[in-house]
Amino acid sequence: MIGSEEVERETNPHSIVSVENLVKSYGGREETVRAIDGVSLTVEAGSIVGLLGPNGAGKTTLIKSILGLITPTSGSISVGGVDVVENPNRAHAKMAAVLEGARSTYWRLTIRENLEFFGRLNGEVGTEERKRHRQFLERLNLTEKMDDVVNDLSRGEKQRVSLATAMARDIDVLFLDEPTLGLDVEGSFELQQTLTELAAQRGVTILVSSHDLGMIESVCDRGIVLDDGEIVADDAIENLLDVLQTRVYELIVEGGVAASTRNEIERAYDVVSWVEHRGCTKLTVAVSNANRIHGLTGALVRNGLQIRSIRMDDTDFEAVFASLVYDRPHVDESRAARGER
Amino acid sequence: MIRGRRGRLSSSVSILRALVTRNILIMKRYPLNTAGAIIGLYALFLLVYLGGRSLLGPGFSGTLGALIVGFFLFIMGNASYKTLAGLFATEAKWGTLERLYLLPVKFSHVAVLLSISSLLVTFFIGFTMLALMLLTTGTSISLDLVSILPIVTFTLLSTIGLGLLFGGATIRYKNISSIFGLVKFVFVAFIVAGPTFEEVFALKFLPLVQGSYLLQRVMNEELRLWDLEPLELSVLVLVGLGYFTFGYVLFRYFTERARTAGVMGHY
Numbered sequence: 001m002i003g004s005e006e007v008e009r010e011t012n013p014h015s016i017v018s019v020e021n022l023v024k025s026y027g028g029r030e031e032t033v034r035a036i037d038g039v040s041l042t043v044e045a046g047s048i049v050g051l052l053g054p055n056g057a058g059k060t061t062l063i064k065s066i067l068g069l070i071t072p073t074s075g076s077i078s079v080g081g082v083d084v085v086e087n088p089n090r091a092h093a094k095m096a097a098v099l100e101g102a103r104s105t106y107w108r109l110t111i112r113e114n115l116e117f118f119g120r121l122n123g124e125v126g127t128e129e130r131k132r133h134r135q136f137l138e139r140l141n142l143t144e145k146m147d148d149v150v151n152d153l154s155r156g157e158k159q160r161v162s163l164a165t166a167m168a169r170d171i172d173v174l175f176l177d178e179p180t181l182g183l184d185v186e187g188s189f190e191l192q193q194t195l196t197e198l199a200a201q202r203g204v205t206i207l208v209s210s211h212d213l214g215m216i217e218s219v220c221d222r223g224i225v226l227d228d229g230e231i232v233a234d235d236a237i238e239n240l241l242d243v244l245q246t247r248v249y250e251l252i253v254e255g256g257v258a259a260s261t262r263n264e265i266e267r268a269y270d271v272v273s274w275v276e277h278r279g280c281t282k283l284t285v286a287v288s289n290a291n292r293i294h295g296l297t298g299a300l301v302r303n304g305l306q307i308r309s310i311r312m313d314d315t316d317f318e319a320v321f322a323s324l325v326y327d328r329p330h331v332d333e334s335r336a337a338r339g340e341r
Numbered sequence: 342m343i344r345g346r347r348g349r350l351s352s353s354v355s356i357l358r359a360l361v362t363r364n365i366l367i368m369k370r371y372p373l374n375t376a377g378a379i380i381g382l383y384a385l386f387l388l389v390y391l392g393g394r395s396l397l398g399p400g401f402s403g404t405l406g407a408l409i410v411g412f413f414l415f416i417m418g419n420a421s422y423k424t425l426a427g428l429f430a431t432e433a434k435w436g437t438l439e440r441l442y443l444l445p446v447k448f449s450h451v452a453v454l455l456s457i458s459s460l461l462v463t464f465f466i467g468f469t470m471l472a473l474m475l476l477t478t479g480t481s482i483s484l485d486l487v488s489i490l491p492i493v494t495f496t497l498l499s500t501i502g503l504g505l506l507f508g509g510a511t512i513r514y515k516n517i518s519s520i521f522g523l524v525k526f527v528f529v530a531f532i533v534a535g536p537t538f539e540e541v542f543a544l545k546f547l548p549l550v551q552g553s554y555l556l557q558r559v560m561n562e563e564l565r566l567w568d569l570e571p572l573e574l575s576v577l578v579l580v581g582l583g584y585f586t587f588g589y590v591l592f593r594y595f596t597e598r599a600r601t602a603g604v605m606g607h608y
Contacts, residue, residue: 026603035603061603069439071600093445099606103436108367120359121444123352149370165440 015042016173016205017066022075024061024229035061036072037229043207045172048199050220050237051209058229059209060099063175066207067097080172096166097175102158102182104165107151111142111161114150119168129168136164140194156187163194167204174198176208180215188212192219248272248313249293251283254306261303269296280308352446353454360458368462379466383473386412390478406482406561409474411532414556417467417493418500418532418549419525424459425504426521430511438512439606449593452508456501463497488559488566496552498581500528502588503548509588509595512605548584551577 024036036058043049051059064070066077068088077084082091098104105114115133119125137143140160145153150161159179166174176195180188192215198204210216216223216237223240225233233240256276265271265283269292272284283300287293293310300307368375389408394401429452432438441455442448475482503524510517531549545551555577558564566574599605 024603064603064605067439067443069442069600069605070603071597089445089447092443095443097439097443099439100436104440106363106367106435106437108370109363113363113366117359117363118440120355120362121441123355 014044016045016080017043018078020076023073025073034229045205046203047221048206048219050216050223053226057226059226095173096171098162098166099177102155104162105150110147110149112146114165115168118165122169140164156183173205178210180212195219248286250311252308253281257281357454364462382470405478405480410557410560413471414553415532416470417463418528420463421497422500422504426507429508452592482560483563492555495577495581499548499584502584505588505592509592513595513599545576546580551580
């Protein structure tokens with residue numbers, strides 16, 4: 001189901017994060033900016049949820065509000081049944097966050113010292129905790145560099161150290177803001193694997209904000225698309241992909257296409273372009289229902305054209321995202337008002 | 342989950358242990374940083390000492406004890422204030438401030454523990470410098486730690502309070518470090534004026550003034566803590582606790598303002 005207005009919000013006994021009608025405004029009486037505008041959502045325990053949206057959509061503000069780093073203007077937030085606004089410290093016992101990517105750790109300490117430090121901040125570090133640290137470092141391929149100073153590590157390794165220190169204690173919910181920023185393909189892939197394992201094996205709920213749509217698509221169970229502080233889509237990733245019913249087809253026909261035929265096709269279909277090349281014509285057309293492609297091919301054949309090939313463009317998550325965010329009428333208007341293209 | 346007074350105490354001990362261990366590890370790993378700070382202070386002291394001796398001649402030796410005690414207190418006061426005021430900006434730059442905020446204890450409580458951990462570093466630098474100053478000048482002053490430590494601790498509570506105030510303001514307003522530098526000149530004035538402010542009772546309530554006065558008496562007149570007048574000691578305790586409480590309350594105020602403005606952790 002797409003669109004925040006359409007999503008039914010019932011009390012879910014399995015939800016670990018619950019946000020109800022959250023509003024965060026900045027500014028004075030004369031000019032108020034609503035960074036978050038009436039956001040409601042729940043996150044089920046053990047799931048991985050992706051937060052998507054263009055810059056300034058409100059992703060980081062939403063995450064920081066859930067963490068208690070930002071005081072909301074109105075609305076309620078709870079994590080594990082604890083009201084974050086009323087009792088942030090109790091809520092913090094259940095969650096951790098990596099908001100600054102490769103930063104977030106002490107670069108002048110070794111990996112081991114960082115783990116001990118962050119572990120000890122949350123209670124004494126005993127044999128059990130050290131065992132968990134070792135297991136986690138193994139999973140993150142950091143065991144061999146345990147005694148290296150963080151400053152000497154690569155950006156990807158620093159990123160993984162940040163994650164390891166966030167997981168240095170037993171938590172239920174992990175928040176990540178742009179975790180793949182600055183990572184190479186390999187580093188990003190390793191991080192994605194780690195997140196999937198964390199959710200599957202340790203039952204950790206993960207809320208991740210990212211511009212890396214590929215990462216969101218491969219890791220997350222569910223995607224929430226934010227724009228201008230509002231949720232514009234909230235659904236399972238595969239359902240978000242289905243949103244874009246329209247498929248783009250490329251048909252190549254032998255020879256040229258008469259103007260009358262072109263007019264007939266253009267009246268019935270959403271033609272993107274006609275391109276003549278090497279004795280053939282490439283017709284690119286957007287079709288909202290796959291069955292309509294048969295009508296199009298029939299029309300071409302009836303007009304004496306011989307079809308050489310038909311190819312459908314694969315829909316990817318980026319296309320869905322763009323259609324959800326950039327096709328919103330008010331977005332176009334506000335961008336036009338700001339003089340943006 | 343941490344619950345109850347006992348839970349909070351063990352949690353505080355654990356956090357303090359983590360912070361102190363971190364400071365020791367960094368000091369050991371980068372000894373030149375610490376040595377550089379001590380060498381810089383020592384060079385400044387030599388400048389004052391040698392300059393004073395060449396200008397005043399034999400008469401200078403009479404004021405040497407006061408100079409050493411004043412310099413010692415300046416180092417401690419300035420270090421405790423500067424470390425704390427700058428610490429929150431540094432943690433924000435490192436991206437670790439949010440992580441300290443996300444602990445299951447109050448952030449203002451963490452700030453107090455940070456104060457205590459930085460105070461230990463301050464004591465290390467201060468007493469190292471004191472030893473160097475005494476060795477260099479061949480001066481002998483009373484080093485009765487039972488008397489000195491309580492006075493120094495309560496004196497530094499006022500600078501720690503100011504450190505918390507500026508630390509909180511940094512979290513909310515960010516780039517205000519230019520004001521930090523000015524405060525140390527005020528400290529010098531208070532320390533130098535401390536013993537002379539004896540006549541004006543109200544001036545004893547300025548930071549460092551009463552501490553400077555009492556420390557001079559203990560170290561140069563070789564008095565014990567219990568030799569001092571109860572009223573003078575009460576003023577010391579009141580001033581220390583007063584500034585600390587003032588700084589603590591304003592720290593909490595500024596961090597709440599930072600949360601409302603959505604700038605907690607930004608830099």
